[in-house]
Amino acid sequence: MNNQLHLRTVSMVAALLAIATAVLGLGLTALPANAATLPDAHINLTTESVVSNQWDQVDLSCEWSVPDHSQPGDTFSVQLPSQLRWFGKASFDLNNANGDTVATAVANDAGLVVFTLSDFVKAHPLNVGGTCSFSTQYALVPTGGETKELTFTVGSSVVRVPVAVEPCQRDCDPQAPTAAGKSMSWVDPAQTELRSVFTMPAMAADSNDVVVTDTPAAGMDIDCARVTPRTGQVVGSNGSIVEPYDDDQYPAAIDCTPGKVTVTWNGLPKGEHVELFVVTRVTDPSLAVYENTGTVTIAGTESPVVAQLRRTEASGTGDGTAVPTPTPTATTATPTPSATPTPSETPSATATPSATPSATPTPSATPSATATPSATPTPTATTATPTATPTVTSEPVVTTSSPVLVVPTEQPSKTAASDGSEQLASTGAQGSAFVFVAAALLAVGSLLAFASARWKGRRTN
Missing domain, CATH: 1.20.58 (Methane Monooxygenase Hydroxylase; Chain G, domain 1)
Incomplete structure (x- = not known):
């Protein structure tokens, strides 16, 4: 039990x-199938930028490729060196000439750029690659006139890119401005905010009223909490006002809306310097160029000022090749008759009947006059309708083989994948x-x- x-x-x-x-x-x-990181992806980086100051822009170009039969979702990456920080939009597509996205790239604040293959490579698994271009900023203060070697980490390998460092040789020390002017620059690497700087020469009259207006074009709004007026009599080596400031002694009146700001100073003495900093937020990130116009009026004399700033672009291209489909060679067998069709036996033309009258009927004896012939002598084999055994004129068995279309019975053989010493994706076959x-x-x-x-x-x- x-x-x-x-x-x-x-x-x-x-x-x-x-x-x-x-x-x-x-x-x-x-x-x-599981996405995989592609250690064998190849990226070649180059730059023609020249660095003279900290935060100078360094534009980079690249050529990239991945192993054949890489899968959608597979990734490869580029890590910027410590000397550079990413500058520009954080993501972009790499498209072919038809607008199909082959891969996408996303950069983070640490300077890691990750490329992800799209579904395009499923139908085009061969020769997948393309180009890319993006902007960075040189984060260090350059020293000495020499070529610096920037080290990028690409997957499991290292790519070294030389960049020319040439410190300023002429007109390097900014001087105090001699006329009213305006400039713009990006506040952040993601390029979501801009900063406008209004500069003016030292006041020439004993008492001066100053009015500055700033009017951003479409695609920007003024951040009224970050409108900063500044006054003082000391100018630093870069041409800007340095401490001690006179902001409390000569306060500014600010009238601000997102579309326009007006800042007014009254009774500024001779020799006083004035600056105005205005931060604007980008409301339309699709624009390539942002423009800010304004006026500077000193002691009744008005001067128009304008500044433009172009958005740095990150972009790329990509493409791939589909696996060629072998065209079935329809071997239309040319009819090659094995022989001239001849009947297996040549039928006798006269088809002599096998049964012929045995003889010309002759009476066995001369009949006596009284004797009635037993029968009209008829041939024993009445002219037998010749059962013409014409030696079987069997219908000629024409062995001429009719044309046969040879259709491939097998699917075209698949192109052998590259040596899979490393499995790129798990397909679930287990x-x-x-x-x-x-x-x-x-x-x-x-x-x-x-x-x-x-x-x-x-x-x-």
Whole structure:
């Protein structure tokens, strides 16, 4: 009895394991391929930028490629060196000439740029590659006139890019402005904010009223909380006012809306310097150029000022090649008759009947006058309608083989994938192994159940 219980228990456990394994196997089979990091992706980087000051723009160009049969979702990356920080929009597409996206690139604040392949490579798995271009800023204060080597990390390899560093040689020390002017620059690497700076020469009259207006064009709004007026008599080496400031002594009146700001000073003395800083937020990031206009009025003399700033672009291209489909060579067999169709036997032209009258009927004897001939002598073989056994004129078996179109019965052989020394993606094929194991467990459970039944029968007998 105990043996029977054991057999039943074991058979039930085997059946349950079989069911669980089968479900797991089917689930794994249905899983999509896993994205992989491509250590063998290739990127070549170059630059023609020259660095003279900190935060100078360094524009980079690249050529990239990935191994054949890389999968959608696979990634490769570029890490900027410590000397550079990303400058520009944080994501961009790499498209082919038809506008199809081959890959996308996303940069983070740490300067890591990750490229992700799109579904395009599924149908075009060969020769996938393209170009890219993006902007950075030189984050260090350059020293000495020499060529610096920038080290980029690309996957598991290192790419070294030389950049020319040439400190300023002429008119390097900014002087105090001699006329009213305006400039703009980006506040952040993501290029979401701009800063306008109004500069003016030292006041020439004994008492001066100054009015500055700033009117940004479409696509920008003034941040009224960051309008900063400044006054003073000391100018630093870069041409800007430095401490001690006279802001409390000569306060400015600010009238600000998102579309316009007006700042007014009254009674500024001779020799006083004035600056105005205005921060604007980008409301339309699709624009390539941002413009800010305004006026500077000193002691009744108005001077128009304008500044433009171009958004740096990050972009790229990509393409790939589809696996060529072999054209089935329809080998239309040219009918080559094996021989001139001839009947197996040449039928006798006269088809002599096999049964010919045995002889010309002659009476066995001259009939006596009284003797009635027993019959009109008829040939024993009445002209038998010749059962013309014309030596069987069997219809000529024309062995001329009619043209046969040879249609390939196999699918075109797939192009052999590149040597997969490293598996790039898991396709879920391992699920079939689980199904096989499940079948084996189910068979074991069935055998144990059968054995249990036999054991029970024996016990009963």
